[in-house]
Each structure stands twice: as structure tokens, then as C-alpha cells.
Amino acid sequence: MDNSNIQQYMASELILAIGDIPTYALYGEVGDDPTADWVHCETIQIRSRLHNYRILPHRHEKLFQILHLAEGTAEIVVDGRSTQLIGPAIVTLPPMTVHGYTFSPDVQGTVLTLFDSRLTHILAEMDGVRETFRSVHLISLHDHEDAARTLTADIASLAAELAGRGSARSEAIQARLMLILIALHRMQGASQTDGGRSPVRRALQHALRFRELVDLHFRSHQPIEIYASRLGLTSPHLNRICREHLGDTALGVIHQRIILEAKRYLTFTSLSAKEIALALAFDDPAYFARFFKQKTGLPPLAFRAMQQDAMA
Template identity: 40%
Template sequence: MDNRNIPGSAPHPMKTLVPTYALYGEHGQGLVPESLHCESIPQRSSLYGWEIKLHRHDLFVQILYIRSGEVRIQFDDRRLEARGPCALFVPALHAHGFRFSEDIDGAVITIVTQQMEKLLAPHADLLAHFQAPALAVFESDEHGRRSFSLAVELLLAEYADTQHWRLPLLESMLATVLALLARKIATQASQAPGRRTPRAAAHLHRFRTLLNRHFREQRDIAHYAGRLGITATQLNRICREELGLSALGVINGRLLAEARRDLAYSSLSVKEIALTLGFSDPGYFSRFFAKHAGMSPSGFRILVRNQLDRQRA
């Protein structure tokens, strides 16, 4: 099998036909304790004949760490194959499915999207690498494999423990895992033919920084390109090459992330959230959210609140 980078893509239109699970294979399970869940891939996948059928998550991202064994992957309408040692990143709202070999060994780490964004908020350039599906291959990178493997194993061990200060340790270890994974994804991108020049990386970093400061102002692509001293066409090309998204897709993704956070964790009305995000028409905000999230803002809020209530019960 050949390990290959996964081309990034926006959620495929078929997503509305794909079941939405709390964790893969489970309908209606509440949010996981501490915004984090870790489990064995073979223990879970063996219950389903080593196959996790196509599904998606509205609230979670996942990291699959494959120590050994093989996996066939479907992301939206793309298919590829990989073997360990490797790691997969699965963003929220992307349809995905897996077929594992029976000798598979590894773990899946499920993280509430809001928690990941909170951990990485000070590092916009790092967070940028988690906007699209990604595959990190360690086959010829012994140093990267050892570092990432150690970080994951420490996280898994702490997750299974009950000693004092477990939560701050889990948060610190999770941040380390995410940073090492982003480093590997970025390194692979820089080594791909015709990809990621230092100038493009600098433009992307500045774009994400500006976007985090001004996304509520609903600035267009031309505004950001002008601030960067490049054309809108160049900015689009950089975003597609580095993130697998158009510049507009990056802007919309930032708005959507903030809208999801406000709906889930604030008491603001849908109209108030729309206004804080720069939408003068709440109806337009509702249509924007439904188009990109697959459900209405009020429907999303009800889903999250029901899951939170089940967690507390």
C-alpha cells in the first residue's frame, strides 16, 4: 500500500445523507467527559467487523494513531490506503469511514472541537493545519515517529489513570500531541513538490492572524489580500495549496467555528449571535449556518444542549 497525503476538501454535499454520530458507531451518546475520549482501535473496530462505515461528527475532531497494521480510508468522496506508523486527523463535519486490517494496532483520540480551538487559539498558524483531513506518515521519519508516539502514549496512559492533577496534565499532553501532529503535517507539505514556499507560509500565517482579529467585520478576500500585499488570486492559490480550501472557505470556516461556539456555550439568542458576527440580517445568518453545518442554528443548539444534559445526568 502507498501512504499518500489527503487532498483537503470542503464537506461533500453527500454529508446530509451520512449519519451523524457522537462517537463512531454510537447514536445519541452524550459529550465525552472532560471534552476528551481515548480508546483502542482494535477493541472498537472488531465489534463492527473491522469496518467503521461512513459517518460524520458535528461536535468532534479525531486523531487516529496507527501503530501498525493497514487501513483503507474514505474522506468525503476520496479514498486512500495507509499503513502504520501513521496518524490521521479527522475534522468535524467531514464524512469519513475506515476498513482496518485484523492486525491493526492503535488508538483513536476524540476531542470536542471547541476544546481544541481553545488550546490552539494563541497559535493561528498551527490551528490552520487542522482545517482539512490530513495524513501524517512516519515511515521514514524516525525522530518524528518517536516524538509523536511518546506524546500519544503518555496521553493514553494519563487518560486511563486517576491520580491527582489529571485534568491539567491531560490538557498539556493533548496540546503537545496536536503541536507535534501539526508540525508533521506542515513538514510534509513543505516537502511536497511545488508546495509551501517560505513566502507562502508567511502569507498564510499573516492571513490567519488578520482573520482572527477581523472576522467579525465580514471583510472580503480582496481586503485581506490587499493587507498582505498580494492579489486575491494569489491568496486563493495559497489557501488551496496549504489548506485545501479557498480563501473564502477559510473565512467562512472561521465564522462557522465562532457561531458553533456561541450557540453551544453562550446564552445569546440566534439574532444576537448573528449581529456579533457581522450579519445584519439574522435570516441570512441562519441560511449561512445551515448551508455549512447541515442544520439550523436552533437545531444545532438543541443538539448540543441535549448532549450536555445527558453528560450531566
């Protein structure tokens, strides 16, 4: 998919249907320019006003997004948790994050979208930066006035490159995007000076890579030994790293991810508990119900009722 045209991939609210949670490639129009087929840029206003300034919860399968809220307000819901943002602010969203927005009618800003695989390629030689963007970040720019001005200028320059037809256009777009990503990384206080050579830094990289593998394979219920082997670690070593950097055992991290997905299904779909159990590769729906209650304190349908009451 890396070499496909992103504007074709993003066309017409394409739903990829994982369960009943809408999984959009993205809204967009088919373009005819092959020189920047991996990135898309549009204003928040032009898309949100078509939907009365409300974008219902959905997720993108293979796309990474940066939303720059320059002016106005936004309520963002990420995995059922609501946060109010007042511009200027930045939101970064890795693939498969369930999110939705309600914007004020005076909203101004930009949404940048690119293939997550291209993000990995761009940041491949920049140790520590890629890890920053494996998680959701909501960044207020009110305390970063100089950085906010620079980001606004860099995003405007990137949009101008996309709209133009200059020579080395794709390379210029990539360079502008890299500056934006580095600025956001620095705001997170994530810059490292040890080049990844310290034991602590290496352990953190293993922990983040493990979490990435869990995101890919949690439905298959693989044993810890398989994950450890893929990381070149022993199971006890992986457990120590997870406790130190992720706050739980390796098995606990896997269980957290399964429960998160179950909560998403219960909150955003009408699937029955049995259907959700099957979607998460539980052979016994009764065991799934017990597992869910053990981890959350509520049976699945009671959790759904609670979420519906809260959203109402």
C-alpha cells in the same frame, strides 16, 4: 457545548442527521468523571471489531479526531477518495469531514477525540499551529522513526492519564495532547519563525480564516463583501489573497465548497437532485443542476452513477 461532558455527547452512535449522511457525535460509553470531559481515547481494535473492521462513511459535527495506526493496515475513504495506509501512520480529521475505514484484523492503534473548540483553546497562543489542523492530514511515520516512537509514548501516556485519577489530571492530559499536536505540526513542515508578523504570514492567516468562514456559511450564499468585512479586508484584497494562497478567487472558493457538499450528498445519500438543491439553499433545482454541471462537467445524477460504479 464546550463545557458538556464529551462522553455523554459521544454516547451510543448518536446521529445528528445532516441530510442523510450519518453525522456521529461518536461511539462511546457514558462516564462519570468530570475532570476530563472534553477528550476521549479508545483503541482502534476495540471499536472496529464490533463492526467487522469496517466503519462506514460518516462525519462528526463538532469533534476533532486523531487516529494513530500503530500496526496493521487501513483503507481510509475521505470524501469519496480512497487511500491505503500501512502502520505506523497518523490521520487527523477536522469536523464535518466525511470519512470511513476498513481495517485489517490485526490492527493496533488509538483514536483520540476532542471538541474542536477545545483544540482552538489549547492552541490559541501558538501561532500557526491551529491552521495545520483545519485540514485532513494522512502522515506516514515510516520516515520519522524517532518521532513515531515519541508519539507512541505520548499517546500511551495520555491514555494512562485518562485511565487514572491523578491530581491535576485534566491539565496533564492537555499537556500531553499539546506535545502530540506540536509533533504532528512539525511533521507537516508548518513551523513558522516570523511569529505571524510578515505580510505573507498574515495573508495566509486571512486565507485560512476565510476558508473556515466559508465552511460555516456556504449554504447561506453570502456575498463576498460580507466575508471581506468580517475579515477587515476589502473584496479585491480578499480576492488577491485567495488567488495567492487558495488557488482561486473568493467566489471560486465558495463554489468549490458548495460543489464538495453536493458531491457528498450525491455519493453518500439517496436524496434526489431536487432535495440536494434545497439542502444547499438553491431556490431553483434546475439552476443547481446547471451550476453543478458547469463546475464538474457532469449533471448531478450522472455524477452519482459514476461514483456508484467506482465504489462497486
